[in-house]
Amino acid sequence: MSGAGFIGYLQHRIHETKSELQGATDKMNQLQAQRDQLASDLQGYEKTLATEMRREGQVVPTPLAQVELPLTNGHSNKTEFAREFVRSHADTGITAADLFAGFEQKGIPIKKPYIYSLVQRLKAANVIRERRGKYYPILEGAKDQ
Numbered sequence: 001m002s003g004a005g006f007i008g009y010l011q012h013r014i015h016e017t018k019s020e021l022q023g024a025t026d027k028m029n030q031l032q033a034q035r036d037q038l039a040s041d042l043q044g045y046e047k048t049l050a051t052e053m054r055r056e057g058q059v060v061p062t063p064l065a066q067v068e069l070p071l072t073n074g075h076s077n078k079t080e081f082a083r084e085f086v087r088s089h090a091d092t093g094i095t096a097a098d099l100f101a102g103f104e105q106k107g108i109p110i111k112k113p114y115i116y117s118l119v120q121r122l123k124a125a126n127v128i129r130e131r132r133g134k135y136y137p138i139l140e141g142a143k144d145q
Contacts, residue, residue, distance in 0.1 A: 028109065094135050096119055
């Protein structure tokens with residue numbers, strides 16, 4: 001195979017692989033949306049059942065803990081990943097764009113508006129603090145002060 005033929009072959013393989021990757025990403029996003037919808041439906045049914053049981057004077061059992069399926073790389077949810085990401089960049093701090101890039105780099109599907117919601121919740125929970133446009137973790141001992 002000549003140099004030009006090999007280059008053409010590699011370009012073709014790159015194009016095919018990109019297409020397959022896009023298909024897998026689309027499928028993963030579709031399945032994630034389906035999972036989110038089912039989790040929402042389940043939560044709604046559980047709340048409705050608890051309300052009806054209460055109205056009937058029945059004891060409402062403590063709902064089973066919501067099952068968290070691992071996203072990727074051992075992270076059970078996006079908030080946990082965000083906490084770990086901020087902690088791992090404690091010396092330099094991060095921006096919301098850095099956090100978004102971190103999610104993308106790990107292959108965890110997320111939309112930009114959710115990043116800002118996540119940052120606001122972490123700030124409200126005193127997990128992170130903002131300083132000069134960057135976010136830093138709040139150490140456990142510093143939370144009490």
